[in-house]
Amino acid sequence: MSVIAVLALDGVPGHQLTAPGFAFATAARHHPPVAYDLRICTAPGFKGTGGPGSFRVETPWGLEGLDDADTVLLPGHEGFRDEPPPEIVDALRAAAARGSRIGAVGTGTFTLAATGLLDGRRAATSRRNTEELARLHPLIEVDPEGAVVADGPCHSAAGVFGGIDLCLHLITLDHGEPVAIETERQLFMQLHAQADDPAFDAATNALYNAVTPPGSSIEPTTRWMEANLHHPLTLTDIAAHAGLGVRNLTRRFRAETGLTPLQYLLRTRIQRAQRLLERTDDPVERIAAQTGLGTPANLRGHFQRLTGTNPSTYRTAFRSLVATFTGSDPVP
Template sequence: MPVIAVPALDGVPGHQLTGPGVSFGTAVRHHPHIAYEVRYCAGPGFRATGSPAPFRLDTPWGLEGLADADTVLLPGHDGFRAEPPPGVVDALRAAAGRGSRIGAIGTGTFTLAATGLLDGRRAATGRRYAAELAERHPRVEVDPEGSVMDAAPFFSAAGVLGGVDLCLRLITLDHGEAVAVETERQVFLQLHEPAEPAEPATPVAAAVGTAARGGSRLGPTIRWMEAHLDRPLTVHDLADHAGLTVRGLTRRFRTETGLPPLQYLLRARVQRAQRLLERGDEPVERIAARTGLGTPANLRHHFLHHTGTSPRTYRTAFRSLVSTLTWADGRTGEGHPAEAPWADGADPAGSDVRRRTSGRPETNGRTDS
């Protein structure tokens, strides 16, 4: 089982500490074939997380917990401008020497840069700290936007949503985009359980999208189907595209996805409707047409059956939760106001947070780096 070690240094922002557990735990919970162990490791001198709501951490692991980790994720912490606590630099260099992936979140990039491992590589931190990081570590090429930087085996990103995006990037590398997309949805929605428990969503979430990968013999047909969801597709249309009989197509769909073709098609349409609800303001009538579900009543019926909620409630819940996550109440562990996801000094009313949140809806908010 892959081990994700998260070193907790004193004053770590709580959301950066818990973000990896939420992200990787959600991937495991909604995809039975996936396994991760998220291991929290208290660093030297750790007392509690930072404000505005500090909490203590009870863990059997210290820095020795990094010794067999496949991935190390280093959040920010108080005193990030000072020399890293004793043993931290050696532990990170040893992990890199073993071939472990190392990611830094927010001001954790300062600590990772102090090891020299980022010299000559691109890296990111919170946007208001980018210039300072570049000045302190001139051999590091600092991205001013705070986007997820993939300089494998080293990764870095800004805080809050950037940290979640970094985790999703690692999940994508491990298990593909379909798993990461579904994990992202579940992390940001956390809606109530489906109204039809006899037909759980977990296997379906894993199945829809999986067969479109390159190794699947159904891949070309699945991609063609997903590009034409607005059309009234039949099982004969799918069989003709795949060059199979209807019986042969059905057998292959069940083998590769666990679903018959038309059931897979329906689930793909519902998932497309979810994405359109999340990322835009189109009316339900338009979404019903674009997904091939026809009428708003038909969309509502299938959406409720497969997600346990209505399209309107789904969209409202998504916007509300993203808005909550992009506002950090109070002040950071450094005593500064929380950083906004737009550029310093930019007008929030004109900001485009969609660029910062990997396709999530525009939401004006403040984040902590």
């Protein structure tokens, strides 16, 4: 289980403190092979989160919570322009020396920069602070767009939705892009649940995720399946690719994914259909062909059964949700 320590400095924005738990818990809940141990660690002098709506935090973890962490996340905070206390600098440098990843969200990049760990590296911060970061730390190549940047053990980003963009980046590194994409989808669905939209209430609760655990013996076969969804794959085809008999193939799929090969194939097709509905304007007829579901009627039937809604309603609801939160449609 990967240990993630979120280091809270005084005045941390509340949403940046809670977003990592939201993201990593969603990844674990919808993908059984995924497991994270998330710790909120308060730095010396911590009193509470910043406004508006500040709140106190009680946690058993201080800086010692970083000692065995695989990843240390450093959110933004008030006073980010000030020189951090020596004990914080030492703790972050020690974590990097042990091989831990260090992630900085928004103005947290300023504190990470003060440790010297970003010297000679690329980094990102909130867009409105990029010029200031570059001026104060000329040895850093600052990304002007605030995009997620990875350079050596350091990972940084503007902090969209409280740092969820950076968390999804880390989930991709740990468990692959399909898990991160599905986690992002579920995060949007959960945000939208407050609106009581049936299209998302049903889809959020649907059990349709097809995930291969990292290092699984069947991973080459599931990747082959994903690359050939547009073909009419049969159980015999899948078994032949895996070099196994049908009975052994089914036993191994159940043990490693919880699904039979054909269940895994169908759910992978539905997941691909969702992504195409979200990020393209392709008609249902084309999506049915691209996903190997054949006809629009076949796509609609399986989609309704596994997600609780139909493709057109799903696309409309997802586009509306993204526009609400970002002001624009998602792009391919």
